[in-house]
Amino acid sequence: MSRTSLHPITIGLLLLAGVAAPLLFPAYTNQIAVLWLMIVFASTWDILGGQMGYNSLGNIFFFGAGMYTSAVVQIGLFYDVGMYTSGARTTHIVFTTAQYFTGFALGMMAAGVAAALLALATSWIVFGLRGPYFAIGTLGVAVAGAELIASWEWVGAAGGISMPVFPGAPEVQKLFFYFLLFGLAFVVLVFLRWLYSTNFGLAINAIRDDEEKAEAMGLYTGRYKRTAWAISAFFLGIAGAIFGNMTGFIEPRDIAFPTTTFNIFMILMVLLGGKGTFWGPVVGAVVFHVIKEVTWTYFLGWQFVALGLLIVIIVVYFQQGIVGWLMEKYPERFGIRVAPKEKQDLARPASLSPQPEGAE
Amino acid sequence: MQQVLGNISVLATMPIFNLGLLIDGLLIGSIFALAAYGLALVWGVMNVKNLAQGDFIMIGGYITWSLGRLGFNPLIGVPVAMVVLWVLGWVLYRTVISKVIARDLFTSLLATFGIAIVIQQGLNLAFGPDTQSAHADLPTLSLAGGLITIATTRILGFVSAILLAVAVVLFMRKSRMGQAIRATAQDSRAARVLGIDTEKVYSFTFCLNAAICGAAGALVAMVWNVQPFLGTTYSIRLFVIVTAAGFGNLPGVIAAGFGMGVFEQFGGFVLGAEFQQALIVLLLLMVLAVRQLQQLRIRQAVQ
Numbered sequence: 001m002s003r004t005s006l007h008p009i010t011i012g013l014l015l016l017a018g019v020a021a022p023l024l025f026p027a028y029t030n031q032i033a034v035l036w037l038m039i040v041f042a043s044t045w046d047i048l049g050g051q052m053g054y055n056s057l058g059n060i061f062f063f064g065a066g067m068y069t070s071a072v073v074q075i076g077l078f079y080d081v082g083m084y085t086s087g088a089r090t091t092h093i094v095f096t097t098a099q100y101f102t103g104f105a106l107g108m109m110a111a112g113v114a115a116a117l118l119a120l121a122t123s124w125i126v127f128g129l130r131g132p133y134f135a136i137g138t139l140g141v142a143v144a145g146a147e148l149i150a151s152w153e154w155v156g157a158a159g160g161i162s163m164p165v166f167p168g169a170p171e172v173q174k175l176f177f178y179f180l181l182f183g184l185a186f187v188v189l190v191f192l193r194w195l196y197s198t199n200f201g202l203a204i205n206a207i208r209d210d211e212e213k214a215e216a217m218g219l220y221t222g223r224y225k226r227t228a229w230a231i232s233a234f235f236l237g238i239a240g241a242i243f244g245n246m247t248g249f250i251e252p253r254d255i256a257f258p259t260t261t262f263n264i265f266m267i268l269m270v271l272l273g274g275k276g277t278f279w280g281p282v283v284g285a286v287v288f289h290v291i292k293e294v295t296w297t298y299f300l301g302w303q304f305v306a307l308g309l310l311i312v313i314i315v316v317y318f319q320q321g322i323v324g325w326l327m328e329k330y331p332e333r334f335g336i337r338v339a340p341k342e343k344q345d346l347a348r349p350a351s352l353s354p355q356p357e358g359a360e
Numbered sequence: 361m362q363q364v365l366g367n368i369s370v371l372a373t374m375p376i377f378n379l380g381l382l383i384d385g386l387l388i389g390s391i392f393a394l395a396a397y398g399l400a401l402v403w404g405v406m407n408v409k410n411l412a413q414g415d416f417i418m419i420g421g422y423i424t425w426s427l428g429r430l431g432f433n434p435l436i437g438v439p440v441a442m443v444v445l446w447v448l449g450w451v452l453y454r455t456v457i458s459k460v461i462a463r464d465l466f467t468s469l470l471a472t473f474g475i476a477i478v479i480q481q482g483l484n485l486a487f488g489p490d491t492q493s494a495h496a497d498l499p500t501l502s503l504a505g506g507l508i509t510i511a512t513t514r515i516l517g518f519v520s521a522i523l524l525a526v527a528v529v530l531f532m533r534k535s536r537m538g539q540a541i542r543a544t545a546q547d548s549r550a551a552r553v554l555g556i557d558t559e560k561v562y563s564f565t566f567c568l569n570a571a572i573c574g575a576a577g578a579l580v581a582m583v584w585n586v587q588p589f590l591g592t593t594y595s596i597r598l599f600v601i602v603t604a605a606g607f608g609n610l611p612g613v614i615a616a617g618f619g620m621g622v623f624e625q626f627g628g629f630v631l632g633a634e635f636q637q638a639l640i641v642l643l644l645l646m647v648l649a650v651r652q653l654q655q656l657r658i659r660q661a662v663q
Contacts, residue, residue: 055466125645128652132409132465136599140644143596147638260477267470304481311474315467316459 004197006190014189018182022175033178033246035289036185040239041262042269042281043188044232049267050276051196052228053208058138059236060263061122061145062115064256066237067244068149069114070107071161074245077103085156095164103164108241115237119230127225139259146257160251163244177246184242188235193278195231204228208276260304264311265292271314274321283322367630380509381625387514389621390521391579393614395594396601397525398572400613403602405545405565406461411472414594415479416570420445420577421494421586422487428494434582437494438520441574449570453563461562476591483588493585517583524575528568529610541565596640604647 006014018036022029041059048054075084078099095103122141129137150158166173195201203224206214215221244250254261265288273284295306320328327334371378399413410416423444424437452475460468500511532538543551544561552558580586580594601620605612620643627639 125649125652129648132469133603133648133651135466135469136409136603137645137648140596140641140648144638144641144645147641151635151638264473264477271470301485302481305478305485308474308477308479308481311477312456312471315470315474316456319463319467 004194006193011190014186018179018186022178029174029178031289031293033174033181035286036178036181037239037243038265038269038285038289039185039282040181040188040235041266042273042285043185043192044235045266046270046275046281047192047195047204047228047232049270050280051201051208052204052225053211054225055135055267056126056138057135057259057263057267058126058140058142059232059266060257060259061138061142062119062233062236063240063243063262064142064145064149064252065118065233066111066115066240067250067256068155068240069237070104070111070241071163071244071250072155073107073110074100074103074164075161077106082154085154085159085161093164095167097167100164100167104241104245107245108238111237111241112234113237115233115240116230119233120226123226123229127222127229142257142259142263146252146259149252149256156251158252160249160255163248163250165248166245177242180242181239181246184235184239189282196278200224200227264307268311268314270321271319272321274323274325274327275319277321277323277327280321280323287322363632364630371626371630377629381629382622383510384514385622385625386618387510387518387621388583388625389618390518390525391576391583392597392601392620393617394521394525394579395573395576396598396605396613396617397528397610398569398576399598400602400605400610401541401572402565402569405541406457406562407465408457408461408468408566409465409472409599410569411469411595412476412479412591413569413573413598414596415476415483415591416445416448416573417577417580417594418483418586418588418591419448419479420574421581422483422492422577423574424578424581425487425492425494425586428581434494434578435516435520437578437581438575441578442571443574445570445574445577446567449567450563452570453566457566458559458562476595480588480591487588489588491585491587492581494581511583514583517579520579521576524572525614528572537561537564593637593640596644600640600644600647603644603651 021032025032045056045059048056072081075081078095079093084093126134126137126141149155155161203214203219206219207221207224211221240256247255250256269284269288270281271284272288273282274280296303299306395413395417399410402408402410420441423441424434427437427440428434456471456475460471500509532542540551540556540561541564543556544558548558597620601616602613605616623643624636624639628636631639
């Protein structure tokens with residue numbers, strides 16, 4: 001993981017895939033756009049979950065926070081937000097093309113910044129917690145976000161907000177949001193490849209491996225943890241802003257803070273692909289998204305039961321993930337050198353032999 | 361805001377209302393305490409945090425509701441739900457839980473979360489998303505000239521919860537299996553060395569917890585209502601209770617269970633019922649923050 005940037009061929013392939021996909025499968029542009037969103041989800045979750053060893057159940061909080069920040073900025077620039085959210089159902093409010101795009105651009109920036117600031121603020125509560133307490137605490141943050149928005153009249157409460165309408169043909173709209181999400185995923189991948197090659201990447205890996213030792217070695221772990229959390233929040237906030245405009249209607253429980261869908265998908269995709277690897281989340285996102293779209297089509301009504309079963313199966317039986325499994329099977333291809341097995345067994349004193357199954 | 365202040369002033373000027381809320385809170389808190397004890401048991405013995413706890417409760421509730429619709433007295437639901445959930449607990453233990461006990465805690469958390477989703481959606485498909493309640497057709501008592509009303513079912517639920525809790529505690533103290541469970545919780549390796557079949561203990565503990573949840577669910581269906589997606593709220597409540605009390609601390613868990621019931625009654629009265637879930641989540645964050653302040657002094661990694 002020491003390369004500072006993606007291989008030029010990889011970049012070329014990514015760009016080619018991104019541009020070619022909507023041309024080859026025009027009927028599935030929206031689904032492929034969501035696939036890029038899933039890649040953003042999985043890769044940003046892996047910053048904490050895979051690289052830093054902090055399994056968060058609340059990353060969706062920043063997605064929703066970004067979505068609402070952007071909505072408030074987009075509307076608030078030209079209208080009164082409280083009036084808009086209460087009157088949106090009876091009066092038709094029009095945004096001109098220029099208003100739409102300036103609002104959207106500013107909203108996206110504000111979403112990223114606001115999400116990162118919220119990450120810094122919440123880090124005070126969540127980073128004193130470890131292991132499962134961290135997971136539960138972050139889930140609490142996400143649910144609290146949803147409940148807060150759902151009871152806040154000014155932003156439409158549980159009824160949600162209808163976003164400004166895209167000024168253009170539906171086809172143009174589709175491609176516009178497709179390329180925004182693709183661009184975001186591309187930036188995230190390039191950025192993370194660089195990030196993991198820096199000292200910062202080493203530091204968060206050290207925190208994952210042994211936080212006490214990392215601290216004893218002189219790393220100020222709190223700062224690294226906060227920064228990592230803020231980075232993933234920043235990208236999720238922007239993703240939320242884009243997705244909110246793409247769907248055209250936002251609402252707290254199922255779209256902005258979907259704790260039982262997108263939130264769990266993030267984790268599942270990373271586990272499926274391989275935690276703590278660079279390509280694992282991407283592979284996991286692609287495989288998971290395809291499986292999901294198929295089950296959603298053919299098992300309608302049972303899709304969430306299938307989802308729950310999928311969680312249990314992946315978590316219990318296949319946790320090393322696709323890339324993790326490949327690494328174990330063909331370590332040379334990943335540049336990992338393994339000492340021959342017999343030698344290792346001989347060198348290991350009897351007292352260090354693995355404990356019987358089930359031992360703590 | 362005005363309404364909130366108004367509600368507070370009602371409480372201040374009419375102390376009798378406080379008493380009514382307190383009694384209701386304690387009656388409901390007894391059910392929380394019962395289910396929280398099951399969660400603490402599994403947490404302490406197996407180091408598995410069961411996120412499907414609330415959904416087990418909902419299954420128990422739906423069993424009771426179905427029996428009520430078939431014309432049985434809902435009280436029959438308590439033993440029936442216990443038996444059904446015991447079996448369900450055994451099946452889940454064999455297929456899922458036994459494979460995650462030795463793994464890290466996040467694994468068991470996610471696995472039980474998956475189970476929770478399957479149960480929620482299964483109940484939703486089977487019974488629909490409506491709120492249901494099993495009525496036992498019992499009278500409502502009035503005290504203090506009608507200012508305090510107490511449903512007899514709540515008293516019945518309270519008594520049953522207490523009886524069950526006492527039975528479980530006696531079982532843990534006196535029986536051979538209870539001793540084995542406590543020994544495993546203290547040190548599973550030493551227990552195994554001394555000849556305790558820890559695998560059997562784990563399986564028994566999980567089944568016992570599921571049965572306790574079933575009974576709690578039956579009581580919930582009688583004194584309150586059930587709905588497929590309410591399970592998550594119960595899971596969070598129980599987590600708050602056990603995290604606040606510490607899982608090794610039985611009197612603490614029971615006290616926190618009652619505290620939760622009272623807190624919710626007062627919070628619901630002052631702020632309005634629609635804030636109930638937000639209040640519970642807020643309480644969770646508060647408890648975690650307080651725990652963290654306590655741990656600043658004794659910093660140690662929880663795995």
